[in-house]
Amino acid sequence: MRAVDRVLDAIDLETVLLAEDERSARRLAFQLAKELGLTDADIVALEWRANMARVRVRGYIHRPGHHYTWLGQTAR
């Protein structure tokens, strides 16, 4: 089993991106998620100041109701 199959629901990426404006920062955040293989991604939080953006991008591995690869292995 891959480690990603043990992710309960989502992976959050938190970092600071260098970006000239908020719009660019949002675009870069989605691009970063895609580059890291997170195809079902959304920006949870983004604050842009002075050519930098503090960002939290979420990649959903398992959305509620989908088939969970960890099914039957809930924490004991």
Place this chain on the structure above:
Amino acid sequence: MARRKVLLAPMDPVHDVGLKLVQRALDAAGHSTLRLPPDLSAEEIVSRAIEYQPDTVLVGRTLGYNVPEVLARLVDLMEAAGMRSRVRLGVGGMAIRPELAAELGYDRGFGPGTSPEEALAFVEGREPQPPAAAQTLEKPDLTAGYGYLAKDREVATSLEAIATAAVAWGKARTSPGVERARLRRRLLAAEAGAGAGDGRVPESAEALRRAYVRECDPPIRAFYEGTGPVGKTRPLSPDEIAALAAAADPGGFERRRVRHLQTRPRVFVQYGTGCPVMDSAHNRVAEAWGADGLVHFDPSWAARTEGLIEGHHSHEEDGTLLTLANLRSIGRARLSGTLWQVRAHRGLNTPEIVVLAAAAGADLTKVNPVYGSLGAGTDPERLVVDGVECLSLAAAAGLPLDVVTNEELCGVPAGKAFAGMLIIAAMAVHLGGRPILQPLFCLSPDVMVTGRMDDNFVDYNMAKVMALRQLYDAPIWPGAPIGFLTHTEDRVQSATSTALHAAIAVSLEVDAITIASADEAYSGGSIAAASRVDTLLATAEAFRFLGSAKVAPTPRAREWADELVAQIKDTLRRILERPSLVDALYAGVLGSPADGVYPGRAGRGTVRLR
């Protein structure tokens, strides 16, 4: 247990606090210890070990530079001295990771956060024991010790008059919601092979279900007739149902402790991802990080539809469907000490939800027809009738209930909302129930307009609890969640805001709180389990920070508490001037269009006299 001989050696210039704590635990357990001074070289430590002849050597390392080199040197020298094979070697400290320790040849590595008990267990060659408080959790009765007496004569008289009349008014009427709840009770009894408690033989479940379906809206009827799914729902697969069954309390599960020295407040979290399997997984995460209680969130559309479906179902959007099968599975998956609330406060199925909550083994429910009819879209007349039935059912089932005041989020001033809450609480007591008051700790629209939180978030929130305690002897459970409308999408801000509101709550010694996840302000997707951990950790930190100390409000809190008391009394007087509680709701006495609320329309015209 054989007495051990332990040498403790701090391999830093100054840091030896961790080893002192470990030494204290070893001494208390009767072992012989020798703690060396800091800043000795590996050669000096081995030299002292040759003299002392210990069974175990514990070394500490806090500073992060040259860690592998320093620690590896010690292992090499012990091997060269012929000691390594007969001496157990452990290393701990801020710079240590278990993987690194194993790689360097240590028997055990203790990272940051290691307890002295873990080191003691290593020395004694056994598994560490979890702290006593983490092993078990007693399920408390949040209402124990409260007398439900109004402390103010005028308020007592007003509540008695309004509550008595409202209960009588409601009992003289019925609705599709009331009838379905009664049918559901009979149906459950029939399916269990029992009579309805009146000595009769079991009824036909099929006939009862047909009668139930006649009281439902078309989409629910279509479900029972097998002609269509309901909304964005799907039945759970057999493997999902099996996974739910397997998630039952494993016993001996270790929770993190959320409170420090305090016994109150109990900490509740809300769940309702839409999927019972994901809910159970999230709930286990919350329990592991110290949550005392769970609150079930259902879809908002279900509150506006007459009737509930049956079976295990997943829902594509927020809110988990209220079915007995879903509830039983989620309820069984919780730890035995975890409190569980199923809400029945706002829609067209409120009495039946109380029936299901009781049948599924819930510990608490939530009822407030005033909020439900002013802030959640249900017709006031309908919800008062259904609310009286709810309160009766909850009392009969022994389910305490909180009386929520979410109409404050719509713009209703707290004083009016509290008057409504006290009326419902008095009605519950009149019917033999045990209500819990739920003021909001929130940055409400009214507070924004009046500027009461321009300076701080402490005074007005504390004033609310002070006012309620001045008037009524009942448990208090601020919610829901605390800090409502103060959270942002930033998880640190969000968790910190929750923790600071928790600090107010613990200072007031309230009975319970409901906390948000750090995703409270994020609306783009479902809440992630890690965000639940964030706020539980932050809340635990607030409790640890305060201990038995308290947050103190400014004198404005007392002034605002007095103002709230006056508003509550004024609202009660104005209700008494109206023909009934229902009339007062339509007339806006408990919240008006000017405040931001409107009498709901769902279920209008469905009430009939018995």
